[in-house]
Amino acid sequence: MKKEIIISGVGGQGLILCGTLLGEAAVIHDKKYATLSSEYGVETRGTFAKSDVIISDREIYFPDATQPNLVVCLAQAAYARYSGAVPKGTLLLYNADEITGDPARAGCEWGLSLTSMARAQGAAATINIITLGIIAGMTDTVTLAGAKDAVEEFFSPKGQKIVQMNLGALELGYQTGMQLRRAASA
Amino acid sequence: MGKIRFMQGNEAMTEGAIAAGARFYAGYPITPSTEVAETSAIRLPQVGGVYIQMEDEIGSIAALIGAACAGKKAYTATSGPGLSLMAENLGVAVLGEVPCVIIDVQRSGPSTGMATRPAQGDVMQARWGTHGDHAMIALAPSSVQDCYDLMRTAFAYAQRYRTPVIFLADEIIGHLRERCVIPDPEEIPPAEQPDAIGNLQEYRPYDHTNGLAPLAAYGSKHIFKINGSMHDQMGRPCADPQNADQVIRHLSEKIEGAKDEITLTRAYRMEDASYVLIAYGGTARSALSAMELARAEGIPVGVLQLVTVWPVAEKEIDAALAQVKAVVVPELNLGQFIGEVRVRNRRNIPVVGVNRVDGKPIEPAEILEKLREVMA
Amino acid sequence: MLQDYLLEENLPHFWCAGCGSGIVLQSLLRNIDKQGWKREDTVVVTGIGCWGKADDYIKTNTFHGTHGRALAFSTGIKLANPDLHVFTLMGDGDGITIGGNHLIHAARRNIDLVAIMVNNLNYGMTGGQYSGTTPRDAITKTSPYGHIETGFDVCRVVQAAGGSFVARGTVYDVVQLNKLIEQAIAHKGFSFVEVISPCPTHFGRSNHMAAAVEMMRWIKEQTVPLARAASMSPQELEGKFVTGVFENSQREDYSTAYQRVVDRLKGEAG
Numbered sequence: 001m002k003k004e005i006i007i008s009g010v011g012g013q014g015l016i017l018c019g020t021l022l023g024e025a026a027v028i029h030d031k032k033y034a035t036l037s038s039e040y041g042v043e044t045r046g047t048f049a050k051s052d053v054i055i056s057d058r059e060i061y062f063p064d065a066t067q068p069n070l071v072v073c074l075a076q077a078a079y080a081r082y083s084g085a086v087p088k089g090t091l092l093l094y095n096a097d098e099i100t101g102d103p104a105r106a107g108c109e110w111g112l113s114l115t116s117m118a119r120a121q122g123a124a125a126t127i128n129i130i131t132l133g134i135i136a137g138m139t140d141t142v143t144l145a146g147a148k149d150a151v152e153e154f155f156s157p158k159g160q161k162i163v164q165m166n167l168g169a170l171e172l173g174y175q176t177g178m179q180l181r182r183a184a185s186a
Numbered sequence: 187m188g189k190i191r192f193m194q195g196n197e198a199m200t201e202g203a204i205a206a207g208a209r210f211y212a213g214y215p216i217t218p219s220t221e222v223a224e225t226s227a228i229r230l231p232q233v234g235g236v237y238i239q240m241e242d243e244i245g246s247i248a249a250l251i252g253a254a255c256a257g258k259k260a261y262t263a264t265s266g267p268g269l270s271l272m273a274e275n276l277g278v279a280v281l282g283e284v285p286c287v288i289i290d291v292q293r294s295g296p297s298t299g300m301a302t303r304p305a306q307g308d309v310m311q312a313r314w315g316t317h318g319d320h321a322m323i324a325l326a327p328s329s330v331q332d333c334y335d336l337m338r339t340a341f342a343y344a345q346r347y348r349t350p351v352i353f354l355a356d357e358i359i360g361h362l363r364e365r366c367v368i369p370d371p372e373e374i375p376p377a378e379q380p381d382a383i384g385n386l387q388e389y390r391p392y393d394h395t396n397g398l399a400p401l402a403a404y405g406s407k408h409i410f411k412i413n414g415s416m417h418d419q420m421g422r423p424c425a426d427p428q429n430a431d432q433v434i435r436h437l438s439e440k441i442e443g444a445k446d447e448i449t450l451t452r453a454y455r456m457e458d459a460s461y462v463l464i465a466y467g468g469t470a471r472s473a474l475s476a477m478e479l480a481r482a483e484g485i486p487v488g489v490l491q492l493v494t495v496w497p498v499a500e501k502e503i504d505a506a507l508a509q510v511k512a513v514v515v516p517e518l519n520l521g522q523f524i525g526e527v528r529v530r531n532r533r534n535i536p537v538v539g540v541n542r543v544d545g546k547p548i549e550p551a552e553i554l555e556k557l558r559e560v561m562a
Numbered sequence: 563m564l565q566d567y568l569l570e571e572n573l574p575h576f577w578c579a580g581c582g583s584g585i586v587l588q589s590l591l592r593n594i595d596k597q598g599w600k601r602e603d604t605v606v607v608t609g610i611g612c613w614g615k616a617d618d619y620i621k622t623n624t625f626h627g628t629h630g631r632a633l634a635f636s637t638g639i640k641l642a643n644p645d646l647h648v649f650t651l652m653g654d655g656d657g658i659t660i661g662g663n664h665l666i667h668a669a670r671r672n673i674d675l676v677a678i679m680v681n682n683l684n685y686g687m688t689g690g691q692y693s694g695t696t697p698r699d700a701i702t703k704t705s706p707y708g709h710i711e712t713g714f715d716v717c718r719v720v721q722a723a724g725g726s727f728v729a730r731g732t733v734y735d736v737v738q739l740n741k742l743i744e745q746a747i748a749h750k751g752f753s754f755v756e757v758i759s760p761c762p763t764h765f766g767r768s769n770h771m772a773a774a775v776e777m778m779r780w781i782k783e784q785t786v787p788l789a790r791a792a793s794m795s796p797q798e799l800e801g802k803f804v805t806g807v808f809e810n811s812q813r814e815d816y817s818t819a820y821q822r823v824v825d826r827l828k829g830e831a832g
Contacts, residue, residue: 024192033364035362037358037363061474066551240637414628
């Protein structure tokens with residue numbers, strides 16, 4: 001098993017945290033190998049940024065995604081870079097609340113109202129945790145239990161309320177991911 | 187067994203340094219090395235060590251050298267622009283023979299270049315960054331585990347050879363997060379200590395007649411002079427030509443002559459290899475992936491990874507050159523190390539580079555393509 | 563005894579006749595000798611230049627590094643082992659010109675050490691070029707038509723940067739110099755003493771004071787004690803060397819503040 005995932009957007013959206021929690025779930029909880037390499041500009045906020053996560057049963061050498069299984073776009077700048085540019089068979093998922101998708105690609109790209117989903121969970125900031133859940137649900141990368149452990153451990157210093165909110169976001173993302181997976185295989 | 191962590195390379199360097207006994211950090215924050223400073227600022231006071239942010243990199247390495255003379259294992263982290271400023275006092279550590287570890291998380295240059303983009307453009311700077319004749323030790327990690335483990339090696343070399351050691355990391359590895367096993371505290375072996383200085387009547391800090399004298403610490407029973415100008419065995423200024431000749435040859439010889447101990451390499455699938463990829467640092471991972479792609483196509487390729495970049499792993503490179511039909515040297519620069527392979531190419535086989543300087547890592551497919559080219 | 567600290571095997575010293583460095587060295591070593599410390603607990607750090615040669619004649623631990631960086635080396639030594647008595651000897655090139663950045667930051671951090679900057683108003687070792695303290699209109703090898711820059715008032719710089727003991731003396735008034743160095747040693751924190759010192763060989767020769775005695779007389783004439791300076795106008799004080807203690811205040815030094823952090827963390831962990 002080797003899966004490559006690109007989580008892209010702009011700086012400040014919590015992309016690296018999403019990738020880190022994915023990697024932690026895989027490495028610490030699921031005992032797999034994982035790498036996270038990021039690309040970003042000198043600006044901390046607002047310009048294109050991405051995290052490449054690779055999860056595998058064995059040691060990973062080159063840590064950038066060259067054959068991504070899934071690309072998630074959380075900002076227009078990221079969508080502009082990847083839409084139409086990913087290899088055949090790569091699934092592209094984007095936040096339809098933020099990004100105007102190309103109608104010509106409606107068949108091979110999936111838009112989701114991630115911001116609305118995050119707001120419904122209590123905070124727009126949970127978008128990266130919903131994304132984590134979607135990735136866990138859609139791909140055989142990490143188990144839900146592993147992702148839960150990683151989320152809980154990360155947010156526990158911020159109090160139970162925040163932990164519960166993020167676990168809720170994770171669960172919602174996971175269910176969404178499972179649905180997408182079924183739809184994709186149908 | 188230790189603890190499995192999903193850790194960043196820069197953070198692993200800090201943990202590795204502390205596990206190796208380092209208790210002093212002086213530095214000036216610079217991308218992409220800042221996480222070493224930030225994690226050191228958290229961790230060092232917890233273990234009774236000192237973290238200080240100096241006014242610039244010139245002062246940073248000066249403070250390291252001072253702390254090392256006062257008995258602390260000392261390290262700093264920087265990137266190319268900072269290493270340029272450190273070049274001056276790097277020479278003090280060389281001629282003063284003061285152990286310290288300088289982490290260089292390489293980024294795209296020259297000058298300010300592209301701060302967040304990877305490069306391996308400081309390979310020659312690590313070797314010749316400070317003026318005058320000298321040898322240098324540079325170690326290049328290629329994984330987060332290396333960042334942790336090799337830090338101990340770096341401090342051991344620094345102490346054993348009384349020399350600055352450049353930890354030649356790059357943005358790829360410094361910012362990479364991956365699996366890293368941190369040993370439990372009771373599993374960490376004690377840090378290498380300098381040999382007992384003994385009951386010498388008169389401690390000679392620069393006596394190298396029977397192996398180099400270990401460095402005493404200010405505040406110990408020994409009173410001694412450390413001197414960044416040419417000096418005699420006592421550290422007194424000395425302009426005698428014979429003495430200068432001896433000292434400068436000694437600075438090179440103590441490292442070049444101990445090559446067998448210092449040069450660390452890793453051979454991957456070299457047993458039946460007809461082609462070899464010679465690589466170091468983050469680019470070694472591109473080479474390993476390229477090797478897998480090539481092997482899947484039935485091309486007998488091996489990888490020789492240079493963990494020690496300086497001094498040159500002559501024996502291993504010679505052996506590879508004697509074995510294979512062609513060599514590919516991928517580097518994130520315009521070919522700073524390939525010359526070391528070419529000068530040893532006695533059979534005149536193809537030795538070609540794969541070079542990238544656009545701030546992107548070399549992709550395995552590029553190496554494979556070059557390999558096919560040389561095979562044709 | 564002075565001999566306990568003076569490394570006589572390296573004598574005669576390197577300095578020119580009429581140079582003030584030997585006077586400062588003697589004052590420093592006599593003061594250190596009075597402390598009753600163990601010799602191995604003192605480190606003298608020097609820069610590069612005429613005064614930077616002082617470590618050749620000192621029997622304690624010494625560190626001879628690079629031009630201008632003496633305070634940065636000293637910072638590392640002191641922080642690594644706060645029990646050491648650290649002395650940093652710099653010239654005007656080291657102290658305020660190439661090393662000015664280190665000077666202001668060491669003062670700001672209040673590193674507990676004694677810094678003695680011998681100011682001979684030019685670069686003596688390299689043959690008499692101008693430095694950051696060379697007075698306006700002075701002739702040097704690199705200001706052959708008269709210096710157009712203004713020299714630093716170094717004590718004001720250090721005081722503004724936060725030095726907790728700041729004083730100026732001259733080699734003409736050795737009694738005062740001894741006392742200033744004594745006070746600097748007694749003070750806990752960054753203790754800075756500037757010593758105006760003649761360089762008859764270069765500065766003197768270029769400015770009609772080639773004889774050692776002429777240059778010493780000039781320093782005497784240019785010197786104004788702090789008490790008298792208070793009643794003088796800025797115009798009257800132009801080019802004068804005001805001597806005395808400008809700052810002597812208590813402020814927590816760096817190592818003490820740092821140790822508090824370490825102790826607090828230990829308490830939280832334990």
